Amino acid sequence: RLVLDLADALAAKGLLSGLRVLISAGPTREPIDPVRFIGNRSSGKMGYALAAAARNAGADVTLVSGPVALDAPAGVETVRVETAAEMHAAVMARTGGVDIYIGTAAVADYTPARVADAKIKKHGEQLELTLHRTPDILQAVAALPDKPFIVGFAAETGEVETYARAKLEAKGADLVAANEVGSGAPGGFERDENALFVCWRGGECHLPLADKTEIARRLIRLIAERYYADNTDQDP
Amino acid sequence: RLVLDLADALAAKGLLSGLRVLISAGPTREPIDPVRFIGNRSSGKMGYALAAAARNAGADVTLVSGPVALDAPAGVETVRVETAAEMHAAVMARTGGVDIYIGTAAVADYTPARVADAKIKKHGEQLELTLHRTPDILQAVAALPDKPFIVGFAAETGEVETYARAKLEAKGADLVAANEVGSGAPGGFERDENALFVCWRGGECHLPLADKTEIARRLIRLIAERYYADNTDQDP
Numbered sequence: 001r002l003v004l005d006l007a008d009a010l011a012a013k014g015l016l017s018g019l020r021v022l023i024s025a026g027p028t029r030e031p032i033d034p035v036r037f038i039g040n041r042s043s044g045k046m047g048y049a050l051a052a053a054a055r056n057a058g059a060d061v062t063l064v065s066g067p068v069a070l071d072a073p074a075g076v077e078t079v080r081v082e083t084a085a086e087m088h089a090a091v092m093a094r095t096g097g098v099d100i101y102i103g104t105a106a107v108a109d110y111t112p113a114r115v116a117d118a119k120i121k122k123h124g125e126q127l128e129l130t131l132h133r134t135p136d137i138l139q140a141v142a143a144l145p146d147k148p149f150i151v152g153f154a155a156e157t158g159e160v161e162t163y164a165r166a167k168l169e170a171k172g173a174d175l176v177a178a179n180e181v182g183s184g185a186p187g188g189f190e191r192d193e194n195a196l197f198v199c200w201r202g203g204e205c206h207l208p209l210a211d212k213t214e215i216a217r218r219l220i221r222l223i224a225e226r227y228y229a230d231n232t233d234q235d236p
Numbered sequence: 237r238l239v240l241d242l243a244d245a246l247a248a249k250g251l252l253s254g255l256r257v258l259i260s261a262g263p264t265r266e267p268i269d270p271v272r273f274i275g276n277r278s279s280g281k282m283g284y285a286l287a288a289a290a291r292n293a294g295a296d297v298t299l300v301s302g303p304v305a306l307d308a309p310a311g312v313e314t315v316r317v318e319t320a321a322e323m324h325a326a327v328m329a330r331t332g333g334v335d336i337y338i339g340t341a342a343v344a345d346y347t348p349a350r351v352a353d354a355k356i357k358k359h360g361e362q363l364e365l366t367l368h369r370t371p372d373i374l375q376a377v378a379a380l381p382d383k384p385f386i387v388g389f390a391a392e393t394g395e396v397e398t399y400a401r402a403k404l405e406a407k408g409a410d411l412v413a414a415n416e417v418g419s420g421a422p423g424g425f426e427r428d429e430n431a432l433f434v435c436w437r438g439g440e441c442h443l444p445l446a447d448k449t450e451i452a453r454r455l456i457r458l459i460a461e462r463y464y465a466d467n468t469d470q471d472p
């Protein structure tokens with residue numbers, strides 16, 4: 001409650017004015033052949049809602065989006081990509097001068113080692129697919145010499161708080177938001193609502209289940225508060 | 237041209253009246269874990285257009301659809317499924333009394349041997365995925381004692397006519413429609429237009445590039461002609 005009260009004290013409009021915010025959103029698709037791919041259930045709604053909320057807070061927003069069924073938010077520069085490699089390249093090319101990076105995209109961790117040029121024909125009862133790790137975008141942004149304030153997302157199917165804390169440390173993020181996904185979870189992938197556990201070095205907070213637009217507005221206020229706490233001399 | 241002229245001679249309205257048509261459409265999604273899946277680029281547009289065209293021709297139409305971003309066609313009983321196994325079960329449960337089966341769905345040929353209950357965590361640079369064959373729906377329908385007239389679709393990235401003829405023989409289909417998909421092809425997956433090569437025992441024809449609604453109308457006329465040719469004593 002304390003952090004939300006503090007954020008309330010700031011005017012919502014212009015909270016991020018003069019700041020450049022870069023957001024990744026949606027799933028990636030990793031081609032197996034020209035027809036088949038490995039995808040994931042990210043709808044992109046959370047990232048698009050955050051882009052709109054950051055724009056409403058006065059930021060100059062760029063959105064790098066995987067394949068989703070959503071319209072680009074008005075007033076937000078939107079770049080469409082498909083694979084994890086394309087998303088990595090598109091994000092890294094746009095980090096210059098960025099103050100806040102928010103990685104909401106559900107980027108594939110693994111991609112097929114070889115992509116078949118022609119559709120793979122059926123042979124035999126079993127098929128072995130060899131996958132290689134993809135570059136970690138959050139870590140790559142965190143390793144930049146003049147790194148922005150970094151917000152990571154964790155989509156977990158259990159032990160949400162443990163994974164979120166681990167991600168904060170492992171990835172060099174400044175804030176991590178985590179939600180439960182998968183069957184039985186109240187919000188997350190393919191839903192219009194979400195509930196978040198948010199943590200940073202020295203604090204944490206719960207944003208209870210709400211419409212993704214409202215959750216995005218609250219999270220942007222929290223991000224702004226933590227950003228200014230890290231970038232001013234005063235104690236938070 | 238001859239077959240289209242013959243079809244033209246039949247009234248478009250009521251061409252399939254009194255007949256039951258079962259159509260499968262869209263992709264399937266094979267879960268790897270609660271978040272990731274193997275999918276394919278089928279939009280479902282061709283199958284949905286065929287369902288509307290068959291309904292317009294007077295048929296009683298049932299559509300079994302994988303996950304697509306399309307509304308159910310008015311007046312068509314639409315059943316939504318996700319995996320190849322679900323599509324197989326939903327189709328087989330609805331074959332009773334069916335006169336024409338049209339399999340347009342891009343059903344996954346292979347599905348992960350094991351589905352993880354929780355999201356798979358990143359470990360190591362490489363991941364091996366073992367996939368098993370899924371049941372062949374077209375062959376299962378063709379093996380029914382009182383089998384309907386069977387229309388198969390072939391989505392190929394080359395040698396379209398060879399694969400279409402091979403599918404006709406291998407699957408026990410009565411008619412196969414094939415289109416080129418993948419980069420560089422003029423129509424097919426994720427497009428609004430399509431061009432088809434259509435073959436049956438003793439004949440073939442090309443339906444040139446057109447809007448999927450128009451291609452569907454022409455294909456339904458061709459299917460009706462071949463259906464009556466096979467189900468009456470007169471020579472075609």
